Amino acid sequence: MIDFTVVDLARMQFAATALYHFLFVPLTLGLSFMMAIMESVYVMTGRSIWRRMTLFWGTLFGINFAMGVATGIVMEFQFGMNWSYYSHYVGDVFGAPLAIEGLMAFFLEATFIGLFFFGWDRLSKVGHLIVTWLTAFGANFSALWILVANGWMQNPVGARFNPDTMRMEVADFAEVIFNPVAQAKFVHTVSAGYTTGAMFVMAISAFYLLRGRHVDLAKRSMAVAASFGLASALSVVVLGDESGYVATEHQKMKIAAMEAMWETEPAPAGLTLFALPGKDGNSFEVKIPWVLGLITTRSLNTEVPGIRPLVEHAETRIRSGMQAAADLDAIKADPKNQAAREAFAANWKDLGYGLLLKRYRDDVENATPEQIRQAALDTVPDVAVLFWSFRIMVAMGLYMIGFFGLALILSTLHRLRQTPAFLKVAFFSLPVPWIAIESGWIVAEYGRQPWAIEGVLPTFYAASSLSVTDLAISLGFFVTLYTALLAVMVYLMVKTIKAGPASYALIEGIQGSSRIPDAAAAHPSR
Structure with missing residues (x-):
């Protein structure tokens, strides 16, 4: 029998490492493009203040990138350590984009980052600018392959189960790459990263303006961050709408749980603005008519299925999965049984639903x-967690649109220094994008439960056969290690920020030269 304590500990460990890692990834994505924009202005104008800005924010980018690498490597190893059956079952499909990310995208990104730090005095202005833009695109290219792999977990297209190898295998790799869920997740995720980078620059620049330090750098940085942040925040909302539309097609239960929607909503479906979800219904709710239908179906005449009807549909698929499991047993007993192969070919897409019964018995074809x-009810994720996580994410997103809009107005009117109240709000808004991002991660990943691969492989069936002691020790080790790394990152960031633009000597020190041009030192606004 499956030890669910082991499964829960394995899930906790992956969730902890993923949440830690995702503290660094969005900032890497956002700062990379902010650096590229600033260096572009430097190359076009020749004003050294923009070079100093690129160097300063590049130092912070480098610290964050190093921590992202350190926390990200372990995550891929966990598939072999804690999720060995997952690796066996879907490794042929899932491993391909991860391999491409590691062997191509990550190494290209790392190469460009090396050239960024070492190439200031070795490359021409235009040559170094190209490297900086390639660093930004390389970071996004790396994220693309990770999200292709994750998108396949949400919508497993382009693959089929092979009864002879007992594994999922690639049938159409182009379909895996151009998976609509993966593409929607990619653009939504990188836009959230851009917003994070913009908020980070806004908050640190506001800190400088409040202290009256490094004013030239801070006000220019805020001007760039305000416009870049507003465009990014607006795109997050628009692309999030696309993610909702795609999820409605492929993850109906997730949408129903996010809305705490227990019964099917007739067209046009209303959006639940507020509710008090329980285990089997809502004790109170407030709806906005039509909005959910427009978001999830792009129409006014399509209903949105609720949790209870989806549970009934899951029962139907479980029964079909039981037949697929019986056919698979017949194939294993007699590989030449053509009738069993034809029957399995008709039902194999429901095999994952049959595997849900493994929680209750080994011979799933004889389930009561x-x-x-009960297995059908297991397809319902925790409604309250999804409902509130989604609303926290949306609330933070709307706040950032208003925030960056006001920032752009004040920057355009050159009123930032004369509005200390806004600068204080900007500084204390630093955690907002991370709250939104981590909430979004919970919606995307926790909302997929009970599936490791949606409709294909239950999470409990994907875990390794480890002991509780093994996982408790490794969980404690990783949480301790990642907390220490986070503390180191915060320490280095704070130290660099306190030092201010002078900290760009870190980059020039790497090159063996900390020379500051005399003209730039005498006229820092040049």
Whole structure:
């Protein structure tokens, strides 16, 4: 029998490492493009203040990137350590984009980052600018392949189960790459990263303006961050709408849980603005008519299915999965049984639903009606967690649109220094994008439960056969290690920020030269 304590500990460990890692990734994505924009202005104008800005924010980017690498490497190893059956079952499909990311995208990104730090005095202005832009695109290219892999977990297209190898195998790699869920997740995620980078620059620049330090750098940085941040925040909302539309097609249960929607909403479906979800219904709710239908179906005549009807549909697929499991047993007993192969080919897409019964018995084809019903109920994620996580994410997103809009107005009117109240708000808004991002991660990943691969492989069935002691020790080790790394990162960031633009000597020190041009030192606004 499956030890669910082991499964829970394995899930906790992956969730902890992923949440830690995702503290660094969005800032890397955002700062990379901010650096490229600033260096572009330097190359076009020749004003050294923009070079100093690129160097300063580049130092912070480098610290964050190093921590992202340190925390990200472990995550891929966990698939072999804690999720060995997952690796066996879907490794042929899932491993391909991860391999491409590691062997191509990451190494290209790392190469460009090396040239960024070492190439200031070795490359021409235009040559170094190209390197900086390639660093930004390389970071996004790396994120693309990770999200292709993750998108396949949400919508497993382009693959089929091979009864001879007992594994999922690639049938159409182009379909895996151009998976609509993966593409929607990619643009939504990188836009969130851009917003994070913009908020980071805004907050640190506001800190400088409040202290009256490094004013030339701070006001220019805020001007760039305000416009870049507003465009990014607006794109997050628009692209998030696309993610909702795609999820409605492929992850109906997730959408129903996010809305705490227990019964099917007739067209046009209303959006639940506020509710008090329980285990089997809402004790109170406030709806906005039509909005959910427009977001999720792009129409006014399509209904949105609720949790209870989706549970009933899951029962139907579980029964089909039981037949697929029986056909698979017949194939294993007699590989030449053509009738069993034809029957399995008709039902294999429901095999994952049959595997949900493994939670209750090994011979799934003999499951009782009560066990089938319970397995169907297991397809419902925690409604309250999804409902509130989604609303926190949306609230933070709307706040950032208003914030960056006001920042752009004040920057255009040159009123930032004369508005200390806004500068204080900007400084204390630093955690906002991370709250939104981590909430979004919970919606995307926790909302997929009970599936490791949506409709294909239950999470509990994907775990390795480890002991509770093994996982408790490794969980404690990783949480301790990642907390220490986070503390080191915060320490280095704070130290660099306190030092201010002078800290760009870190980059020039790497090159063996900390020379500051005399003209730039005498006229820092040049």
